[in-house]
Amino acid sequence: MSGFFEILFSPDIPFIRNALFAGILSSVLFGILGSVVTVKRIAGLAGAISHAVLGGIGLALYLSATKIVPNLSPMVGAIVFALLSAILIGVVSLKSKQREDTVIQAIWAIGMSIGVLFMAKTPGYTDPSSYLFGNILLISSRDLILLAILDVVVLLLVWRYYPQIEATSFDEEFAAVRGIPTQLVFLIILSVTAVAVVLLQSFVGIVMVIAMLTLPAGTAGYKARNLASMMIGATLYSFLFSAGGLVLGWSLDLPVGAVVVVLAGLVFLSFATATLIKKKRRNLSSN
Amino acid sequence: MTEVPVALQFKDVSFAYPSLQILDGVTFHFHQGEFIALVGPNGSGKTTLLKLILGLEEAQRGTIQLMGGSVKAMRPTIGYVPQHATYDPSFPISVIEVVMMGLVDAKRRLKKQEIRAMAIEALKQVELEDLVNRPYSQLSGGQRRRVLVARALVARPTMLILDEPTANMDQESERRLYQTLERLKGNTTILIVTHDTRFVSDLTDRVFCIDPIVEGSGGRTVVQHALEMVEGDFQKRVRHDVEIPADYCAYPREMPS
Numbered sequence: 001m002s003g004f005f006e007i008l009f010s011p012d013i014p015f016i017r018n019a020l021f022a023g024i025l026s027s028v029l030f031g032i033l034g035s036v037v038t039v040k041r042i043a044g045l046a047g048a049i050s051h052a053v054l055g056g057i058g059l060a061l062y063l064s065a066t067k068i069v070p071n072l073s074p075m076v077g078a079i080v081f082a083l084l085s086a087i088l089i090g091v092v093s094l095k096s097k098q099r100e101d102t103v104i105q106a107i108w109a110i111g112m113s114i115g116v117l118f119m120a121k122t123p124g125y126t127d128p129s130s131y132l133f134g135n136i137l138l139i140s141s142r143d144l145i146l147l148a149i150l151d152v153v154v155l156l157l158v159w160r161y162y163p164q165i166e167a168t169s170f171d172e173e174f175a176a177v178r179g180i181p182t183q184l185v186f187l188i189i190l191s192v193t194a195v196a197v198v199l200l201q202s203f204v205g206i207v208m209v210i211a212m213l214t215l216p217a218g219t220a221g222y223k224a225r226n227l228a229s230m231m232i233g234a235t236l237y238s239f240l241f242s243a244g245g246l247v248l249g250w251s252l253d254l255p256v257g258a259v260v261v262v263l264a265g266l267v268f269l270s271f272a273t274a275t276l277i278k279k280k281r282r283n284l285s286s287n
Numbered sequence: 288m289t290e291v292p293v294a295l296q297f298k299d300v301s302f303a304y305p306s307l308q309i310l311d312g313v314t315f316h317f318h319q320g321e322f323i324a325l326v327g328p329n330g331s332g333k334t335t336l337l338k339l340i341l342g343l344e345e346a347q348r349g350t351i352q353l354m355g356g357s358v359k360a361m362r363p364t365i366g367y368v369p370q371h372a373t374y375d376p377s378f379p380i381s382v383i384e385v386v387m388m389g390l391v392d393a394k395r396r397l398k399k400q401e402i403r404a405m406a407i408e409a410l411k412q413v414e415l416e417d418l419v420n421r422p423y424s425q426l427s428g429g430q431r432r433r434v435l436v437a438r439a440l441v442a443r444p445t446m447l448i449l450d451e452p453t454a455n456m457d458q459e460s461e462r463r464l465y466q467t468l469e470r471l472k473g474n475t476t477i478l479i480v481t482h483d484t485r486f487v488s489d490l491t492d493r494v495f496c497i498d499p500i501v502e503g504s505g506g507r508t509v510v511q512h513a514l515e516m517v518e519g520d521f522q523k524r525v526r527h528d529v530e531i532p533a534d535y536c537a538y539p540r541e542m543p544s
Contacts, residue, residue, distance in 0.1 A: 039378055163391040170378055170388065174438075177341050177367045179393045224379040225422065 004250050015137050016250065022139040023242030025147040026203050026212075029196045031235025032154050034217035035227060036189055039169045045093065045190065047210040048104045049085050050197040052111025054206055056081025057131050058118030065122045074131075075198060082194035085111060090187045134205030134257045136246065147199055154192060158231070165189075166227050204257040215264040216241060222271045237267070291318045292355060294446055294476040295340065300349035301506065302335055308505030309335045313349070315495050315509050318536065319445065322468075322477045324487040325509075326525065327497030332507050333480050336497065337450060340478075341367060354445065363392065366439030366475075368449040374431070376424045383419045385434050386410055389441035409441035410434075413467050429460025436467060446476040453481075465490065465521070486522040487514070493536065494525050511535065 007016050037046050060077025063069040085107050092103045119126040158165065167175040168182045176182045193213075200209045220233030245260030252259075296316040302309050309332045317323045327333045338344040339351055342358040353361040366389070386406040390397060410416045413433040423431065432452060439447055447468075453461045465488055468477055472490055481487070487494055491514060498510045513529035 039375070041375070163388070163396070164393070166380075166384070167388045167391045170375075170380060170385070171369065173343065173369060174367060174388070175391070176343055177362060177365065178389075178391055179362060180391065181393065221377060221379060225381060226379050226384055230379050 004247050007250075015139070016246075018139045018141065018144060019136040019246055019256070020243065021144050022136055022147060022203050023246060024239060025144060025151055026200050027216075027235050027238035027242060028151045029147070029154060029200060030212045030216055030238040031220075031233075032158055032231045033189075033193050033196050034213040034238070035220070035231045035234050036165060036169065037193060037213050038217040038221060039227060039230070040186075040189070042093075042190070043210065043214045044104060045089050046193050046197065046213055048089055048108040048111075049082055049190070049194045050201065050206050050209045051108045052085035053078045053082050053194075053198055053201060054115030054128065054131060055111040055113075055118075056115075058115030058122070058126075058128075061126055062118040062122045065124060075202075078198040078201070079195060081111060082198050083191060086190040086194035087187065090190045094183055094186065131201065132205050132207050133255060134201060134203055134208065136203050136256045136260075139202065143199070143202055150196060150199055154196070157188075157192070161185075162228065169227065204260055208257050208261045211261045212238065212241075212264060215261070215268045219264070219268045219271050222275055237264070241267070291320060293317070293352070294319045294321065294354060295478070296350075296352045297509070298350045298352075300339065300346045300351060302339060302344065302346050303506065309507070310339075310346075311506035311508060313509045315511065316536070317476070317478075317493060319354075319476050320473050321492045322472050322488075322490045323479070324491045324494045325478060325480045325497070326484045326487065326494060327482065327507075328484060329482050331497040333482070333497060334450075336509075337448070337480055340448065341365065363442070364445045366442060366444030366447045368432070368435045368439045368447070368452060370451040370454060378424070380423050381419070382410070382415065382421050382423055382426070382434055383407070385423050386437045386441050389438035405441050406437070409437040412440055412470075413437045414463055427457065427460070429456040429464075432456055433460060433464060433467070436464065440471075444475065446478065447471065448478045448480070450480045451482065452479060484525060484527070486517065486524055489516065489521045489523050491523055494523075496525065496527070 004016075007013050008020065037043055056077035056079070057074040058077075059081070060072045060074045063077075064072040089104055089107060093100050096103070115131075116128055119128055164175070164180050164185060167178065168180060168185045172182050197209050200212070204212055216237035217230060217234040219237050220230045224230035224233055241260050241264040245256050245263050248254065248263070249256035249259040293316050297313045300313040301311045313336070325333065325336065335344065339346055340353070340358065342362050351358055354364055383403065383406050386409055387402050389409070390402050390405065407416060407419060410419060413436050415430060415433055415437065418426065418430070423434065426434065436449070436452075452464060456464070468488075469490055471477060479488070479491075484496065494512055494514055495509050496512050497507050499507065511531040513526040513531060514523040515526055517524050
């Protein structure tokens with residue numbers, strides 16, 4: 001453990017510090033957006049967006065490697081695919097409730113498959129698992145700046161529109177009667193989540209983004225009194241899981257992203273079990 | 288003599304989903320301060336009618352006027368109490384926060400203290416001021432419905448619309464809800480939408496029924512029926528055998544001073 005802290009403050013090894021900063025910055029997104037995704041019950045939609053992103057990454061890598069679009073960053077492809085899938089999923093979810101599940105699963109699967117196909121045809125070796133599971137130790141200063149910018153945008157949106165977000169999440173029909181453009185709010189939430197997914201996937205990977213968008217918020221939800229306290233609690237849990245995962249992953253030589261998610265999952269399951277036992281005891285004593 | 292203004296007016300309104308005609312030639316109106324029941328069996332188009340009144344759907348034919356203006360423009364004057372079957376018990380929120388939601392709109396943000404004071408006032412109206420900070424999920428079904436009534440009242444609406452207000456409600460909560468509505472009657476227009484086609488509250492002035500499909504027409508229409516008091520009960524019986532033209536009423540009458 002002491003070795004970890006020595007490296008953390010070592011001026012020659014910036015990537016551990018960057019990883020910790022990434023943990024702090026991503027916690028804000030995981031906490032706030034995760035709470036909204038959880039209370040709006042759109043984790044499945046966010047999951048489809050996060051997996052469809054692989055299609056954009058694969059396409060960008062292919063276009064860049066074959067010099068069709070030289071130096072095209074995978075992140076550009078990821079953002080384009082994330083936003084397209086967010087809008088498509090959002091519109092389907094709003095307009096075609098009967099087919100929603102099928103279309104969402106199709107976007108999920110097609111997006112990933114497009115990614116794998118383009119990566120297979122990209123000259124040189126491209127490992128899809130590095131995008132699926134991420135690597136926090138490869139976070140660059142540019143990634144940190146982008147994360148910080150998105151943090152500020154999300155914090156400003158939540159600060160300004162908290163009552164509207166709370167109302168549309170709690171009772172969409174009532175919010176619409178009060179004149180709130182609920183469909184627009186829904187599409188904005190999906191789009192911001194999509195952009196966040198792209199930035200966050202480099203931290204914990206595509207597969208695990210969705211776990212971090214739901215587990216810290218779900219854990220915080222057991223004790224939260226309102227949506228705001230759920231957001232704050234989920235942000236703190238996210239940071240604890242990220243920092244804990246980083247320390248454990250580094251100390252035990254394990255993939256940090258996977259350790260973070262296992263840690264978050266174990267804590268969530270402990271809370272869920274404790275709540276169930278408490279409920280059962282209360283029911284027994286009242287009978 | 289001052290005529291009591293019309294609160295809601297449907298003129299020859301028709302509405303259809305892509306493959307199904309729901310309403311056809313609906314014409315009725317009622318005035319401000321009236322206590323109205325709109326009844327119809329499940330699947331008869333009550334929810335569609337409600338969505339038209341709330342501006343959540345638009346009619347393909349005919350006009351709907353709310354307080355003399357368009358539905359979208361006048362919608363903020365409505366207090367809406369949904370049946371709320373889709374309530375998520377894991378949503379973390381307190382009673383007062385639910386009520387404060389009644390003042391939310393697209394742009395305007397009042398001061399939090401002002402909103403809180405108005406919310407407490409609304410909770411007093413439904414006699415739930417003791418539960419201000421209680422988690423909403425810990426309330427009984429009846430108490431939750433009364434909190435939703437407070438949420439509708441907090442914006443001081445001129446018209447209150449309640450969708451199946453007593454569904455799954457215990458007797459005590461039902462009694463208290465009608466006490467609240469009785470206090471509001473006269474000053475606030477009240478529209479109750481319910482599937483019980485036989486009886487309505489004794490507070491009801493007039494009843495409109497979504498009638499069965501008439502042969503030759505694509506959808507259902509709305510018909511006004513007579514009401515008669517049930518002896519020794521706080522209910523009125525709907526006289527389905529006595530039909531009144533849907534657009535008929537005893538108004539104009541004098542505004543209450």
